[in-house]
Amino acid sequence: MSKRPFEGIEYQRAANTIELGYILQRLFSTFPNSWPGVGLLLLRVCLGVALIWSVIAALSGKPSESNTLAQNLIAAVGGIVLLAGLWTPVMGTAVALYEIWIALSLHAPRREDTWIHIFLGVLSVSLAMLGPGAWSIDARLFGRKRFDIDRTRGRRPSL
Numbered sequence: 001m002s003k004r005p006f007e008g009i010e011y012q013r014a015a016n017t018i019e020l021g022y023i024l025q026r027l028f029s030t031f032p033n034s035w036p037g038v039g040l041l042l043l044r045v046c047l048g049v050a051l052i053w054s055v056i057a058a059l060s061g062k063p064s065e066s067n068t069l070a071q072n073l074i075a076a077v078g079g080i081v082l083l084a085g086l087w088t089p090v091m092g093t094a095v096a097l098y099e100i101w102i103a104l105s106l107h108a109p110r111r112e113d114t115w116i117h118i119f120l121g122v123l124s125v126s127l128a129m130l131g132p133g134a135w136s137i138d139a140r141l142f143g144r145k146r147f148d149i150d151r152t153r154g155r156r157p158s159l
Helices: 020-027 034-059 066-084 088-104 111-130 137-142
Strands: none
Touching: 034 066, 034 088, 034 111, 066 088, 066 111, 088 111
């Protein structure tokens, strides 16, 4: 407990606490448009299309087991959500964990595809860290808002 100067009131400061609003602001701090926004859009589109393509390729092959059906569902949902740009940090992290799990798994469908899964994992981690960009649902839901303040309010109307 310490006193602030000139107040005379004791207060207790909680150390090492992070509020929920601060976390959300840090996750969605910037939504760049222009060329960086186009780059993030291309990154999201390429990762989403690659995930959806891998699901289509896996389903068109042999009959699916329950294990691979769950994996394909995770990849399909992750690809669709990343294409839309919704919950980008969360889904990017989930897809990265999924892809790295497949790459390091001993029961991987084909061992020659290990580097593809590692590459998709790295792409999804970078997308989770960089954010969705201005052309996404996240930017519409969580982006910076602009408030236009009516400057004539409170003034007398001119005669």
